[in-house]
Amino acid sequence: MLDIKLIRENPDKVRQSIINKNEKDRIDEVLEIDKQRRELILQADELKAKRNSVSSQIPQMKKAGQDTTEVLAEMKRVSDNITGLDLKLRDAEEKLNDIMMYIPNLPHDSVPVGKSADDNIEARQWLPDGFKFEIDFKPLDHVELGKKLNILDFERGAKISGSGFPVYKGKGATLERALINFMIDYHLQNHGYTEVFPPFLVNRESMKGTGQLPKMEDDMYSITLDGLFPIPTAEVPITNLHRDEILNEKDLPVKYVGYSACFRREAGSYGKESKGFLRVHQFNKVEMVKFVKPETSYDELELLVKDAEDILQALNIPYRILMLCTGDLSFAAAKCYDIETWSPAEDRWLEASSCSNFEDFQARRANIKFRNEQTKKPELVHTLNGSGLATSRLMVSLLETYQTPEGKVIVPKVLQKYTGFSVID
RNA sequence: GGAAAGGUGGCAGAGUGGUUGAAUGCGGCGGUCUCGAAAACCGUUAUACCGGGCGACUGGUAUCGGGGGUUCGAAUCCCCCCCUUUCCGCCA
Numbered sequence: 009m010l011d012i013k014l015i016r017e018n019p020d021k022v023r024q025s026i027i028n029k030n031e032k033d034r035i036d037e038v039l040e041i042d043k044q045r046r047e048l049i050l051q052a053d054e055l056k057a058k059r060n061s062v063s064s065q066i067p068q069m070k071k072a073g074q075d076t077t078e079v080l081a082e083m084k085r086v087s088d089n090i091t092g093l094d095l096k097l098r099d100a101e102e103k104l105n106d107i108m109m110y111i112p113n114l115p116h117d118s119v120p121v122g123k124s125a126d127d128n129i130e131a132r133q134w135l136p137d138g139f140k141f142e143i144d145f146k147p148l149d150h151v152e153l154g155k156k157l158n159i160l161d162f163e164r165g166a167k168i169s170g171s172g173f174p175v176y177k178g179k180g181a182t183l184e185r186a187l188i189n190f191m192i193d194y195h196l197q198n199h200g201y202t203e204v205f206p207p208f209l210v211n212r213e214s215m216k217g218t219g220q221l222p223k224m225e226d227d228m229y230s231i232t233l234d235g236l237f238p239i240p241t242a243e244v245p246i247t248n249l250h251r252d253e254i255l256n257e258k259d260l261p262v263k264y265v266g267y268s269a270c271f272r273r274e275a276g277s278y279g280k281e282s283k284g285f286l287r288v289h290q291f292n293k294v295e296m297v298k299f300v301k302p303e304t305s306y307d308e309l310e311l312l313v314k315d316a317e318d319i320l321q322a323l324n325i326p327y328r329i330l331m332l333c334t335g336d337l338s339f340a341a342a343k344c345y346d347i348e349t350w351s352p353a354e355d356r357w358l359e360a361s362s363c364s365n366f367e368d369f370q371a372r373r374a375n376i377k378f379r380n381e382q383t384k385k386p387e388l389v390h391t392l393n394g395s396g397l398a399t400s401r402l403m404v405s406l407l408e409t410y411q412t413p414e415g416k417v418i419v420p421k422v423l424q425k426y427t428g429f430s431v432i433d
Numbered sequence: 434g435g436a437a438a439g440g441u442g443g444c445a446g447a448g449u450g451g452u453u454g455a456a457u458g459c460g461g462c463g464g465u466c467u468c469g470a471a472a473a474c475c476g477u478u479a480u481a482c483c484g485g486g487c488g489a490c491u492g493g494u495a496u497c498g499g500g501g502g503u504u505c506g507a508a509u510c511c512c513c514c515c516c517u518u519u520c521c522g523c524c525a
Contacts, residue, residue, distance in 0.1 A: 049483050053494045060494090063506040067451050076505080083505040254443085254480095384462085386480075 009108050009373045012042060025114040028121050028334035034107050041107070045100040052093040059086050109222055113369040115334045116306070116343040122333025131345065133328040134321065141350075145413040149353035150404040151284040154180065156415055157432050162284060172274065172289035174400070179432045183419065184292065186426030187399050187406075188267050191294040191319050195396060199315045201265035201296060206245035208268055209236040214248040217374030219340035219366075229271050242268035242295035243393040247370060250299060254386050255378040261300040261308060265396065268293060284404070286358070291400035298392040299376065302368065305390035306343070309365040312394045313345045316361045319397060323420045325405050326350040328357055342367045347397070349405035360401040363394030 015022050015038055023035045062083055069076050115121075120129050154160025159180025165173040176184045195201045215221040215237050220228060229238045239245060246264050255262065270293050285291075296315060300308045313329065320327045330346045337344055341364040348357035368388035371377070377386040410418045416433040424430050 046483065049494080053483065056495085057493055059505075064452060066505060080505045087505070384478090 009369065010111055010114070011368075011372065012038070012104075012108070015039070015111075016042060022114065025334075026112060028115060029112050029337060030123070030335045031112045031339075032110070034111065038104065038107055038111070041100055041104045045097065045104060048093055048097040048100060052090055052097060055086055055090050055093070059083060059090065062086075109216070112339045113342050113366060115337055116365070116367075118306075119337065119343050120331065120333045121335075123335040124333075125336045127333040128330045128336055128346070129333065131329040131331050133326075134317065135326045136324040139326055141352075143352060147352040147408055147411060148415060149284070150351075150407045152353075153407045153411060153415065153417065154284070157417065159183070159432060160284075170289070172287065174285060174288055174290075179427070179429060182427050182429075183423070183432070184399055184403065186419075186423045187402065188292060188294060190423055190426050191396060192265055192267060194319055194322065195265040195294070195296060195315060198318065199263075199265075199296075201263045204242075204246055204249070204264045204266035206239075206242055206249075206266055206268060208239055208245075208271075209234075210239055210245050210248065211236060214244055214251065217248045217251050218244045218370050219373060220244065223339060226275055227273050229273055238271035239268060240272050241270050241293060241393075241395075242266045243297060246295065246297040247376075247391055247393065248374060250376045251374040253376060255299060255376070255389065257301070257378050257381045260378055260389070261298050261304065263299075264297045266295055266297075268295065270398070285400040286404070288400055291398060293398040294396050296394050296396045299378075299389045300392065301378065302387070302390050305365050305367060305392060308390075308392055309343060309345070309363065312363045312392055313347070316347055316363060316394055316396045320347070320349065320360075322422050323402075323406065325402070325409055325420075327360070338362075338364065340364075340366050340369050342369065345394075347395075349402060350409065351404050352408045354404075354408075358401045358404060360405070361395040361397040364392060366391045366393075 010022070015035060019035050019039060023033050026033050026035070062079060066076055066079065069079070120127065122128070148156065151160070151162065154162070157180070159176065159178055161175040161177055162171075165171075165175040168175075192203060196203055209231065212221060212235060215228065220237075220240060228240060231237065245268070246266055249264070250262070270291050272289055274287055274289060296312060298308055298312065317327070317329070327347055327349045330348060332341075332344045332346060344362060344364040346359050347361035347363070349360045350356075351358050367390050370391045371388040376389050376391065378389050379385070380387050406420070407417055410420060412418065414433075416431055419427050419430050419432065
C-alpha cells in the first residue's frame with residue numbers, strides 16, 4: 009500500500025508511475041474520497057470533543073444538585089450526530105481502502121521504463137569456464153530425460169492431482185531434496201541467514217500483508233472452509249512473521265531463509281510454456297526474506313541477488329540477470345531482478361529466481377516497523393525477498409546442462425554429498 | 434469434535450459505569466551518586482489519525498482481541514464474532 013500523503017502531495021508523479029506499470033490510474037478518485045474523509049473527521053472530532061468535555065462536567069453538576077435534564081437531552085442529540093458522521097466516515101474509509109489496496113507500488117527511479125518483458129535489461133551474464141551454448145549432440149529436454157531415467161513422472165502426477173503436479177521418483181526425488189538442503193545450508197553458512205520452516209497455509213490477513221490479496225485472489229488456491237490459503241511462496245508466511253511488530257533497529261537487517269512448497273493456480277495460462285516443469289501448480293522453493301532499514305534497502309537488494317547467484321555459481325549453471333522494466337514489475341515491487349538459467353534443450357533462458365525490493369509497500373500493509381534509535385519513533389522497514397532458488401526451473405537447467413551424450417546425468421560436485429550418488433543413469 | 438478458562442501498554446499484572454491512556458512491578462531511556470560499575474534514589478517511557486506552526490512543538494480524536502448495542506458518558510453492562518491456552522476425544 010502506498011502512503012496516502014504521498015498521493016495527496018505528488019498526485020502526478022504517482023499517476024505517471026502507475027501508468028508506467030500498466031496499472032489502472034484511480035488517483036482522482038482517491039483524492040476525492042480522501043478529501044471527504046478528512047472533512048468528516050474534522051466535523052466528528054469537533055463534536056466528540058464537545059461531548060467529552062460536557063460529559064466530564066455532568067457528575068459535578070449532579071453533585072452540586074443542578075438539573076441536568078436539558079444537558080442530557082442536548083448531548084443525546086450530539087451523540088446521534090456523531091453516530092451519523094461516523095457511519096459516513098467508515099463508508100468513505102472502506103471505499104478509500106478498497107482502492108488503495110489495488111494501487112501498485114511505485115517503481116524506483118533506477119528502473120527502466122518499458123511496456124513488457126521485451127523491455128527488460130540484461131544486467132550481466134555468468135557462464136561456467138569452458139561453457140559453450142552449442143553442444144555436439146542433440147540434448148534431450150528435461151521431460152525426455154525424466155522419463156528415460158525414470159526420475160520424473162508427470163503422467164501419474166496428473167492422475168493423482170491434475171496436470172502441473174509433478175512426481176519425483178528415485179534419484180530424481182533424492183536430487184530434489186539434495187538441492188533444497190544444499191541451498192539452505194549454503195545460505196546459512198555463507199550469507200548469515202536464519203532458517204525458518206514456515207506453515208504452508210496462511211490466513212487472509214497474511215495474504216493481504218504481502219500483497220497477494222485482494223488483487224490476485226483468482227490466482228490463489230484457497231481452502232474456503234477454514235479461510236486459509238496455500239502459500240504461493242514462502243515470502244508470505246516469512247514476511248508476515250513480523251506483521252504488527254516493531255523491531256529493534258540494532259537487529260536489522262533481519263534475514264531469513266526457508267524452504268516451502270509453493271502452490272499456484274496459474275489460472276488461464278494453460279498451453280503456452282506449460283510443458284513439464286516450465287509451469288506447474290506445485291513446486292519447491294528456497295526463499296530469502298529480509299527486513300532492513302530504508303536507507304540500506306537498495307544495497308541489500310544487490311546483496312540478495314548475489315546470494316542467489318552464489319548458488320548457481322557453486323552449481324556451475326549458466327545464468328543471466330535481468331533488470332525488470334516498469335511494465336514487467338510485479339504489483340508490490342519497486343525494483344526487481346530476475347535470474348534466468350540456461351536451458352540447452354529449450355535453447356533459451358528460464359526464470360529461476362526473482363529478487364525484489366518492496367520498499368515500505370508490504371511493511372505499510374503488514375504494519376512492520378522498527379524503532380529509530382535517534383528519533384525514538386517507529387518507522388516502516390523495507391522488505392525484500394528473493395528465490396534462492398526455485399528448484400523446478402533450476403532442475404530443468406541442471407538436468408539438461410549436466411546430461412551426457414549417452415543420456416545420463418552427472419550430479420554436480422557440490423550436491424554429491426547430499427545425494428550419495430554421482431550419476432543418474 | 435466435546436468441555437473449561439482467558440484475551441488490558443515492550444512484558445507481567447490490577448482495574449466492574451464518570452479527569453482511567455489506564456494502578457503497580459519488571460524492562461527501556463535520562464539523571465544523581467561513583468575513579469568506573471552495581472545497588473539505591475529521582476525523572477521519563479504507547480500508537481495512529483485530523484488540524485495549527487518553517488520548525489522545536491502544539492490543539493483535538495481514537496485505541497484495553499474485533500464488531501454491534503445500552504448510556505450524556507463504557508476497559509468496565511448486553512449481544513455476535515475471532516483468537517489463544519488447558520483438559521478429553523481423534524491422530525502423524
